[in-house]
């Protein structure tokens with residue numbers, strides 16, 4: 325039977341009826357029923373009882389293949405023995421000090437050894453904090469005040485950066501090649517967007533014009549090398565390399581936000597793009613599932629921290645448990661682990677794209693590593709090169725049906741079409757994902 329959105333909603337709510345009840349109960353005590361508003365897709369979130377390697381067990385007793393993995397954080401899946409050991413070994417020694425510990429130092433050393441552009445690292449509690457701090461460092465270092473970023477680029481929820489990450493798709497502000505900066509939320513003062521210059525992905529000509537025209541005021545360009553968090557857009561390597569050269573020429577610091585993309589490559593996606601950013605933001609997997617964020621960069625740029633020109637400090641920065649878990653995670657993520665993850669992603673992309681093309685379904689998988697995206701487009705053969713492209717071209721109804729039906733059938737996807745793989749996933753899991761996707765797509769277009 326052909327699937328339709330209303331029926332899929334009903335299927336979802338029936339399958340996760342206890343979660344629906346918990347969401348309603350939660351609304352009494354937590355605005356919206358749960359703290360992270362992005363959990364919800366469809367009518368309510370799915371409440372989890374426990375995680376087990378590549379799976380989630382929901383409070384209804386259902387087992388789901390976790391293709392969200394906390395928005396790409398848990399690259400090793402849930403409860404990896406190495407991470408649990410690291411936490412258990414650290415715990416009895418205490419876990420909250422007004423002093424540094426060797427865990428922080430060891431994690432910093434590991435990161436510096438891996439990422440060529442990183443000579444030193446400073447830790448935070450989240451990548452939102454790290455992005456905000458990277459911007460403060462850049463402003464301190466350059467004595468300039470403006471931030472350049474892409475429309476659709478998400479770099480955390482701070483007032484400075486939650487600008488034009490999620491612009492209203494029904495009324496994009498400004499022309500496609502020169503978007504207007506707007507706050508993403510009420511409560512962010514409008515003047516914050518005066519300090520933000522918004523660029524268009526994969527359009528070097530317009531980026532160059534705007535960056536050259538405002539160079540004297542721009543402290544930094546902050547970007548993901550493949551936009552993930554605001555909706556996946558693959559950035560052309562040549563485009564990124566040209567931006568690196570241009571920012572260097574103009575004295576603008578390039579901040580690569582590798583919060584998610586670190587899982588693309590042992591040395592970060594920057595090594596594949598063959599660029600050296602001035603600062604690199606990290607988060608998610610470097611804490612092994614515990615809260616963390618970090619900024620890495622050259623000793624030259626970190627001089628402003630060393631000499632106390634730029635002040636940033638927090639009670640839990642360099643938290644020993646998060647650092648210990650992060651060390652265990654990075655050590656488990658050896659070169660073979662990256663190869664396995666990327667191979668699984670390549671198989672899914674190849675199998676589904678070949679099948680969809682042959683079947684003439686307007687469905688594509690894109691992205692270059694173990695966090696990738698799918699899109700149902702309005703027409704066959706449409707490609708997505710910018711954030712606006714995504715919203716102009718996608719078929720939201722089919723996107724919605726697919727996400728709901730996947731969950732109902734045992735696959736927990738991220739809304740907005742993002743999929744993240746984890747190391748414990750087996751070939752059987754991958755095949756199951758491919759076949760279930762085909763089944764749902766065939767029913768959408770039946």
Ligand SMILES: Cc1ncc(COP(=O)(O)O)c(C=O)c1O
Nearest residue numbers: 450451452478479480553581583
């Ligand atoms: C690229 C990127 N930067 C920053 C952040 C903010 O990270 P956090 O949620 O740890 O504050 C995220 C979160 O999804 C992200 O994906």
